[in-house]
Amino acid sequence: MKMENLNLDEAALRFNTTIHNNTWTPIKIKPSTLELYVDGEKLGDVYLDEKIRLKSNKDNEVNTLVYVKFADGILGKLIRYRFKETAQLELRGKVKTGLLFVPIKIPVNYSKVISPKNLNLNLDNQ
Numbered sequence: 001m002k003m004e005n006l007n008l009d010e011a012a013l014r015f016n017t018t019i020h021n022n023t024w025t026p027i028k029i030k031p032s033t034l035e036l037y038v039d040g041e042k043l044g045d046v047y048l049d050e051k052i053r054l055k056s057n058k059d060n061e062v063n064t065l066v067y068v069k070f071a072d073g074i075l076g077k078l079i080r081y082r083f084k085e086t087a088q089l090e091l092r093g094k095v096k097t098g099l100l101f102v103p104i105k106i107p108v109n110y111s112k113v114i115s116p117k118n119l120n121l122n123l124d125n126q
Contacts, residue, residue: 004065008075010044011068019062021054027099028053034093034108036068038081038116044070046091081116089114 005012021027029052036043047067054060081087089112094105 009070011070013066013068014063015066016061016063018059019054020059021056023099024056025100026054026056027097030096030098030103032093032095034091034095037090037092038077038087040088040090041077042071043074043077044068048095084116086113087116088112 002014004014032048034046036046050064091110093108095108097104097106
């Protein structure tokens with residue numbers, strides 16, 4: 001993950017990863033929105049604006065841009081989390097996909113413990 005842009009309204013993050021598609025058919029991940037929470041407090045919304053196509057039965061290299069639109073009062077929240085040892089990061093919502101010609105919305109409730117102290121947000125130069 002690489003941060004391409006960060007300001008008080010939004011951030012742009014570039015993800016370069018490998019996703020394995022175990023199915024016998026290609027899958028399309030369509031533009032979707034998820035809610036971003038840290039320690040149960042909403043920080044904003046995460047937007048995937050591009051379609052991602054996953055070829056069947058293989059590893060797929062994915063290089064995509066994701067936008068985070070921050071909620072009001074983000075600067076105070078980021079400064080507060082900056083010095084914490086750990087924080088619970090959550091993504092909630094539904095991702096729009098397509099399997100053949102059938103549109104499917106997959107519920108997402110992803111949770112991970114992160115160390116905000118090691119993120120190097122560089123808030124001193126804002």
